[in-house]
Each structure stands twice: as structure tokens, then as C-alpha cells.
Amino acid sequence: MTLKARRALEGAVTGACESAYPDEGCGLLLGPVPDAFDRPGRALFVDEVRPLPNGWDASAKTNRYLIDPRLLAKVENELSGTGRGVVGFYHSHPDHPAWPSPFDLMMAWPCLSYWIVRVDGGKAVDGRSWQRTEDGRSFVEEEIVLLEE
Amino acid sequence: MTVDIRLPTALRAFADKQEKVSVQAKTVGEALDALFAKHDRLKAQLLSPDGKLRTFVNVYVNEDDARDKQGLATPVKDGDTVLIVPAIAGGATLAAEAELSKAELKRYDRHLILPEVGLEGQKKLKKSAVLCVGAGGLGSPLALYLAAAGVGRIGIVDFDAVDESNLQRQILHDTLSVGTSKLASAKKRLLALNPHITVETHEIRLSSANAIELFKQYDVIADGTDNFPTRYLVNDACVLTGKPNAYGSIFRFEGQLSVFAAKDGPCYRCLYPEPPPPGLVPSCAEGGVLGVLPGVIGTMQAVETIKLLLGIGHPLVGRLMLYDALEQSWRTLKVKKNPACPVCGDNPTIQAPIDYEAFCGLKEKPVSTIREITVEELKLKLDKKEKFVLLDVREPHEHAAAKIPGAILIPLGELHLRAADLDKAHVYVVHCRSGARSARAVMLLCEKGFNATNVAGGILAWADRIDPSLRVS
Incomplete structure (x- = not known):
């Protein structure tokens, strides 16, 4: 299973996460909706990244993120009928490993890719992408393949 | 619409x-x-x-x-x-909650990357306390894995010293520790494996007087005992204190595994309301045990203990797993909670620990009802070439390893079948390892109308006082 994106998009993801530090950064991954989105090991192509504000209250922004459902609904609506959609999300773990936390697992949706960036002291040091299993019990890591322009 | x-x-x-x-x-x-x-x-x-x-x-x-x-x-x-x-949300775990040091984060990395454990789970393990009853065959892998997994507080109850014959399976101890206390040896080994944990040693014989207070200090009790009185005591004390019991037991090539006394689950008494008659089931010392068997069962107890502590998966509640090493097979039996169970049933009659030696029939005094002679008297009879049959009721391998000259072998378990072949005209003098199994044999023979006498202290006393060249383990 792979998540493909142009190298410039990876730069956009890590850049947004670095500037959010010490808070968690988050945003949407957009692209064509694959034929068998729910199939474990499906490939995904991300062609656009949309950073969004972290909607969690100020008390815990350094270890939590929240995406405003209204903003999300707006983007879904905008892409309706185009064959493209919100195929995943990215967020950062400031000073923590790029592995999903139990809270990530509890809140995760099926099919989508969850791209997690580890930011240590303001610098992105690791990026890993994950897909939740349909039974909701764990995540499986997928390879991030960066395409040159 | x-x-x-x-x-x-x-x-x-x-x-x-x-x-x-x-x-x-x-x-x-x-x-x-x-x-x-x-x-x-x-x-x-x-x-x-x-x-x-x-x-x-x-x-x-x-x-x-x-x-x-x-x-x-x-x-x-x-x-x-x-x-x-x-609702899209998530995030790393709260940094302020992280009570794990950098060294611990590194050590437990393979746990931390499991979402089912993660940092929260690892901290749960660190805050947990498990009591291992026994630092022997089962307690060895159990305590080692719990220590390696980062269970913060591990208590061990034992009062034995390390014997050379323990080392075939009790991997907590080593050759250098022979003769020293098992607890000292265990503590040293566990802390060498993981210095981030605490090991509490209780050098006591677990009893009805101390079990409740001790169990209250722990979250899960892991029963690795080798005898019935302690097994019933552990069970009852677990039920009475509401602590789940990660139970394992072993015998020769077979093992048993379950989680007893969990909330709404059955207890050991639901499965076995009464112990077997004393002497019928030989202990490991008498019956032998495959050295790696406690490795298999003790490790599975560690799995169940960690699942209970983390609250993940399906704990082995209401199921008894039977392992057969020779067949390399596992069987699972369902165990139902017994509403009439005297300790965990609807109307329990046991509300505090009882006298387990008596419950298991170990306080019956066969000496008062059967004839008994000392090893010195036996020696005299042999020297005078008196006419009698010397009967050894131990297991064949025990007989092969060390015997009193002239003894014939009928293991206790076969005696009731083979008694018919014995001549009632003869006089029988019966021995075993320590005198306990032979006392049962003498009772059985007397009931059937034989003239039978027990050898007090068994071949151990014989080796001790008559023939020191005999090596009996």
C-alpha cells in the first residue's frame, strides 16, 4: 500500500507542521477517490494539500488536533461530483513519534490515510502514513512515495 | 418525506x-x-x-x-x-502525563508503536502491580516477561532456596544461586533485566492468615503454585479480594491455563469443587515435569496478566485451556460459573480463608489407623531375612533411580487394579519417597483385607539413616 504525492506537496505538509510547532498542525489530503478505497493496501494519489487551523481549544493544542466539521463539509461539497475527494488527513506529533496514538485510533475513520509528521523542536524529522483496518482495531503503515515533478 | x-x-x-x-x-x-x-x-x-x-x-x-x-x-x-x-481529531499523547523517562521510552518502543498499548498502555503497566505466587517453574518466565514488559511493581511470594534440581526449568535462577534464597536470586535477575521496575519479595509461606492483606496490595494475582492447599487458598483469597487470578498449572507433559475470579467469571472451585485425595496426584518432585513446559504455561500466564492490566483483547475468563506437549495440542473447555460455588456463588459460605491443609485432607492422620515401622526396623527385618514383601509404590522412574534392595514396584495409581494379583497370605511392608503415598497404599490394602505396614519417612529416611550412598532427589 502506498500514498503517492509530488515532493512539493510533502514540503507543504512538513512546512505547515513546522510552523504550527509547538502546537499540532493539521490539514486535508485531497485527490482522486480510488476504486476500492476500502481495500487494505489500496494505492492513493494525493494531488492537493489544504492546511487548516487546529480547532482544539488552547489547553491542549500541543497534543491534540481537531478539524472543524463545517470546513470539512464545505470542501466535500466543493469536490462533489468531480471524482476527487478528501482522501486523508495529515497532522503532526510535536516531540513524539510519528506513530498513531491510542487517541488517534479511537477517532480514526476507515479507508482514509493518516499522515503523521514528527516535529522535534520545530523541525520535521519523520513522516509516516497509516490506514486504519476496517475492524477499527489497529493501523497499518503505508509507504509514502514521493514523485519528482 | x-x-x-x-x-x-x-x-x-x-x-x-x-x-x-x-x-x-x-x-x-x-x-x-x-x-x-x-x-x-x-x-x-x-x-x-x-x-x-x-x-x-x-x-x-x-x-x-x-x-x-x-x-x-x-x-x-x-x-x-x-x-x-x-469529526477529525487525534494527536500525540499529553506530554505532561508522560511519566516515562527517555530510557524507558526507548526500551518500550515496540509497545509504544502498538496502538493497543501506546504510551497510555505503557504507563498503565508502569502503574500496575502483580503478585507472583511462587518463584519456581511457572513464576520464572512469568516474572521475567512482566519485568521486561515494564510492569511497575512485581511482588513474589516464596520461601524456598534454589536447589540444583530446580535449574532444569526455573530460569529465574542460575548455577551460582544454588543454595541461596529464591527470592534474592529472582530479585537480582529481574532488576538486571529491567532496572525501571520495583521487585517486592515476600519470604513467607502464604497462609490463610496473610493472604488477604497481601493480595489487596496488587492488581492481578498470578498463581504458579505446585500444591492443592495453596491453589485453593489463592483462589479463595482472589475471590474475596476481587483480584483476578491468572492461573497456570503443570504436570509431566500437560499444562492448564485460565483466568479465574475475574468479574462475573468462574473461579477455580467452580471447576474443581474439591481437591483430589491426597497422594493421588504426584507433585512435580514425585511425578516429574518436562523442563520447558512451565516455560510455555508461565509465558501464557504473562500474556493473560498483561491483557488484564491493559484491558485489551479477550481474557481467558470462563475458558480452560489444556496443553499437551507430547501431542503439541491445545484444547479449550468452557467453564461456567457455579451458582452454588461456596466462595463465588450466589450464597457463599466461605467468607474468609479456611484451613486448606484440612480441606485437602492433609491433616488426616493415617499413623493412628495404620501400622508403621521405622527404616531402622525395616533394616532389621531385612537383615533377619524375615518373610515379607517390600512394596515400592513410587513411579517407575523413581524406582529406577534409587531403590531399597528387594523391593517390588507397583505405583500407587495402579495399586487398586493390581491388588487382585497379590497374595493375601503374605505380609506387605510398603514404602514410597517420604511415607505419604505409601500410607495411602497401606490404607487401601488394609481395606481390601491385606496385612500391610507403612515405612515412615520412606526412601528419603532410608537414604538418610541407613544407606547414605543412595541418592534420592
Whole structure:
């Protein structure tokens, strides 16, 4: 299973996460909706990244993120009928490993890719992408393949 | 009323890739039910097992959050759009909660990257306390894995010293520790493996007087005992203190595994209301045990203990697993809670630990009802060439390893069958290892009308006082 994106998009993801530090950064991954989105090991192509504000209250922004459902609904609506959609999300773990936390697992949706960036002291040091299993019990890591322009 | 339900990208795969599903409904709840009727895989994604909307699901009617209106009872009318929008949230674990040092984070990395454990789970383990009853064959792998896994406080009850014959299976101890206390040896080994934990040693014989207070200090009790009185004591004390018992036992090539006394689960007494008659089931010292067997069973006890501490998976409650090393097979039996169980049933009669030696029949005094001679008297009889049959009721391998000259072998377990072949005209003098099994044999023979006498102290006393060249383990 792979998540493909142009190298410039990876730069956009890590850049947004670095500037959010010490808070968690988050945003949407957009692209064509694959034929068998729910199939474990499906490939995904991300062609656009949309950073969004972290909607969690100020008390815990350094270890939590929240995406405003209204903003999300707006983007879904905008892409309706185009064959493209919100195929995943990215967020950062400031000073923590790029592995999903139990809270990530509890809140995760099926099919989508969850791209997690580890930011240590303001610098992105690791990026890993994950897909939740349909039974909701764990995540499986997928390879991030960066395409040159 | 016809309403459109709009699905987010993530859910379309479960609804034939449709963005929009039209249904007939009067409320949001009815609309969702109609949606699930058409696409049943959506249900598991959106509802929790008890039928409520999962926390990370937002439902909007046109522009408004259904939660701000009447929830699932919110009415809908022709042309309305019901919008299902994921609540997208997550994040790393709270840094302030992290009581794990950098060294610990590194050590437990393979746990931390399991979402089922993670930092929260690892901290749970660190805050947990497990009592291992026994630092022997089962206690060895159990305590080692619990220590390696980062269980913060590990208590061990034992009062034995390390014997050379322990080392074939008790991997907590080593050659250098022979003759020293098992607890000292265990503590040293566990702290060498993981210095981030605490090891509490209780050099006591677990008893009805001390078990309750001791068990109260721990979250899970792991029973690795080798005798019935202690096994019943551990069971009853677990039920009485409400602590789950990660139970394991071994015999020759076979092992048993279960979790007893968990909330709403059966206890050891539900499975075995009464112990076997004393002497019928030989201990490991008498019957032997495959050295790696406690490795298998003790490790499985560690698995169950860690699952109980983390609250993950399906603990082995209400199931008894039987392992056969020779067949390399596992069988699972269901164990039901017995409503009439004297300790965990509906009307328990045991409300405090009892006298377990008496319960297990170990206080019967066969000496008062059977004839007994000392090893010195036996030696005299042999020297005078008196006419009698010397009967050894130990197991064949014990007999092969060391015997009193002239003894014939009939293991205790076979005696009731083979008694018919014995001549009642003879006089029988019966011995075993220590005198306990032979006392049972003498009772059995006397009941059948034989003239039988027990050798007090068995071959151990013989080796001690008559023939020191004999090596009896």
C-alpha cells in the first residue's frame, strides 16, 4: 500500500507542521477517490494539500488536533461530483513519534490515510502514513512515495 | 418525506461509491436506519455496539448540527439534506502525563508503536502491580516477561532456596544461586533485566492468615503454585479480594491455563469443587515435569496478566485451556460459573480463608489407623531375612533411580487394579519417597483385607539413616 504525492506537496505538509510547532498542525489530503478505497493496501494519489487551523481549544493544542466539521463539509461539497475527494488527513506529533496514538485510533475513520509528521523542536524529522483496518482495531503503515515533478 | 443523505469520501466505499443516498424518513434517526438497511457495512462504522452514534460522527441537517437540535429525533422534511461529517481529531499523547523517562521510552518502543498499548498502555503497566505466587517453574518466565514488559511493581511470594534440581526449568535462577534464597536470586535477575521496575519479595509461606492483606496490595494475582492447599487458598483469597487470578498449572507433559475470579467469571472451585485425595496426584518432585513446559504455561500466564492490566483483547475468563506437549495440542473447555460455588456463588459460605491443609485432607492422620515401622526396623527385618514383601509404590522412574534392595514396584495409581494379583497370605511392608503415598497404599490394602505396614519417612529416611550412598532427589 502506498500514498503517492509530488515532493512539493510533502514540503507543504512538513512546512505547515513546522510552523504550527509547538502546537499540532493539521490539514486535508485531497485527490482522486480510488476504486476500492476500502481495500487494505489500496494505492492513493494525493494531488492537493489544504492546511487548516487546529480547532482544539488552547489547553491542549500541543497534543491534540481537531478539524472543524463545517470546513470539512464545505470542501466535500466543493469536490462533489468531480471524482476527487478528501482522501486523508495529515497532522503532526510535536516531540513524539510519528506513530498513531491510542487517541488517534479511537477517532480514526476507515479507508482514509493518516499522515503523521514528527516535529522535534520545530523541525520535521519523520513522516509516516497509516490506514486504519476496517475492524477499527489497529493501523497499518503505508509507504509514502514521493514523485519528482 | 424524501431526504438526501450525503456521505463523506471515507464512507462512500461502504455505499457502492455513492455520494448521496435518498431515503424516506421523518426524523434523522429514521433516515440513518433507512441508510443502514440499504448499506449494512455503514452501520458498524457509524454506530457503537450499543447502537449509539460514535463520538467522531457529526450529523448535520442542512446547516445545523443535529446534536444542537433533537439529536436522532430531529425531524426532517421533503428536500432536506442530512450530512454525515467526520469529526477529525487525534494527536500525540499529553506530554505532561508522560511519566516515562527517555530510557524507558526507548526500551518500550515496540509497545509504544502498538496502538493497543501506546504510551497510555505503557504507563498503565508502569502503574500496575502483580503478585507472583511462587518463584519456581511457572513464576520464572512469568516474572521475567512482566519485568521486561515494564510492569511497575512485581511482588513474589516464596520461601524456598534454589536447589540444583530446580535449574532444569526455573530460569529465574542460575548455577551460582544454588543454595541461596529464591527470592534474592529472582530479585537480582529481574532488576538486571529491567532496572525501571520495583521487585517486592515476600519470604513467607502464604497462609490463610496473610493472604488477604497481601493480595489487596496488587492488581492481578498470578498463581504458579505446585500444591492443592495453596491453589485453593489463592483462589479463595482472589475471590474475596476481587483480584483476578491468572492461573497456570503443570504436570509431566500437560499444562492448564485460565483466568479465574475475574468479574462475573468462574473461579477455580467452580471447576474443581474439591481437591483430589491426597497422594493421588504426584507433585512435580514425585511425578516429574518436562523442563520447558512451565516455560510455555508461565509465558501464557504473562500474556493473560498483561491483557488484564491493559484491558485489551479477550481474557481467558470462563475458558480452560489444556496443553499437551507430547501431542503439541491445545484444547479449550468452557467453564461456567457455579451458582452454588461456596466462595463465588450466589450464597457463599466461605467468607474468609479456611484451613486448606484440612480441606485437602492433609491433616488426616493415617499413623493412628495404620501400622508403621521405622527404616531402622525395616533394616532389621531385612537383615533377619524375615518373610515379607517390600512394596515400592513410587513411579517407575523413581524406582529406577534409587531403590531399597528387594523391593517390588507397583505405583500407587495402579495399586487398586493390581491388588487382585497379590497374595493375601503374605505380609506387605510398603514404602514410597517420604511415607505419604505409601500410607495411602497401606490404607487401601488394609481395606481390601491385606496385612500391610507403612515405612515412615520412606526412601528419603532410608537414604538418610541407613544407606547414605543412595541418592534420592
